Amino acid sequence: MFTGLVEGQGEILRIEKKRDNALLSIRPGFLWEEKKVGESISVNGVCLTAAVWIGDSFSVDISEETLTRSNLGGLKVGDQVNLERALHLSDRLGGHWVTGHIDGTGRILKKELQESFFSLKISFSKSLRPFIVEKGSIAVDGVSLTVNQVGEKDFNLTIIPHTAAQTTLTRKNIGEAVNLETDLIGKYVYQFLSRKGEDKSMPESKVNERFLREHGFL
Incomplete structure (x- = not known):
C-alpha cells in the first residue's frame, strides 16, 4: 500500500525484454537507507x-498483464520513473490510499504553465468514468492528485511546484501515456451498489446512491 507521495525519481539502467515479461534495473536518485529483497516499490x-x-x-520483474495495462513497456534506458516505498502503518497518510494496481493508462492532451503551476488535461478510457469525480483523488504515474474538473473523456488537474520538482509529470510530452489508478473506496462502493441491484437476496441497506449523493460521496 502506498500514499501517492512520491519520494523521488529513479533512472532506468537496464531493460531485458522476454517473450511475455520483462526485467527492469533501476537506480534511485535519492538516499535509500534500507535495501530489502522482496519489498514492494x-x-x-x-x-x-x-x-x-x-x-x-x-x-x-514485470508480468505480461502489467506490461499491457501500464506504460512500463514503453520505457527506455535512461528514462526517469517515480518511486515510492511501501507505507508503514505508523506513517502519516498525506496523500490517499494507492494500491499500485493500475486501472489503465491515459494520455496527456494539454500542458500549460500558469506562473509556477502546471495545468494538465489527461484522457481516460470510458470504463474509468464512474470512478473519476470532481475534487476526488486519482493517482497519475503514482502521484496522488486532486481532480479539478472531469468530462466524459478527460479530466484536468494542477501540479504544484513541489510536485513538479519531485516527479516526472511536468516533463511528459503531449501524447505520452501515464498510468491511472482511480480511488479504491469509490471502486468498492460502485461494485457494491451495482451488485445490490442484481442480487435480490442481499439485505436492504440505507446506504444507496441517493444517500451517497446527498452526503457528497458522489
Whole structure:
C-alpha cells in the first residue's frame, strides 16, 4: 500500500525484454537507507517487487498483464520513473490510499504553465468514468492528485511546484501515456451498489446512491 507521495525519481539502467515479461534495473536518485529483497516499490504507480539489489540499484520483474495495462513497456534506458516505498502503518497518510494496481493508462492532451503551476488535461478510457469525480483523488504515474474538473473523456488537474520538482509529470510530452489508478473506496462502493441491484437476496441497506449523493460521496 502506498500514499501517492512520491519520494523521488529513479533512472532506468537496464531493460531485458522476454517473450511475455520483462526485467527492469533501476537506480534511485535519492538516499535509500534500507535495501530489502522482496519489498514492494511503486514504479510510476505500479506496485512491483524488488527481486535483487546490486549496489545502489534494484531489479524488478514485470508480468505480461502489467506490461499491457501500464506504460512500463514503453520505457527506455535512461528514462526517469517515480518511486515510492511501501507505507508503514505508523506513517502519516498525506496523500490517499494507492494500491499500485493500475486501472489503465491515459494520455496527456494539454500542458500549460500558469506562473509556477502546471495545468494538465489527461484522457481516460470510458470504463474509468464512474470512478473519476470532481475534487476526488486519482493517482497519475503514482502521484496522488486532486481532480479539478472531469468530462466524459478527460479530466484536468494542477501540479504544484513541489510536485513538479519531485516527479516526472511536468516533463511528459503531449501524447505520452501515464498510468491511472482511480480511488479504491469509490471502486468498492460502485461494485457494491451495482451488485445490490442484481442480487435480490442481499439485505436492504440505507446506504444507496441517493444517500451517497446527498452526503457528497458522489
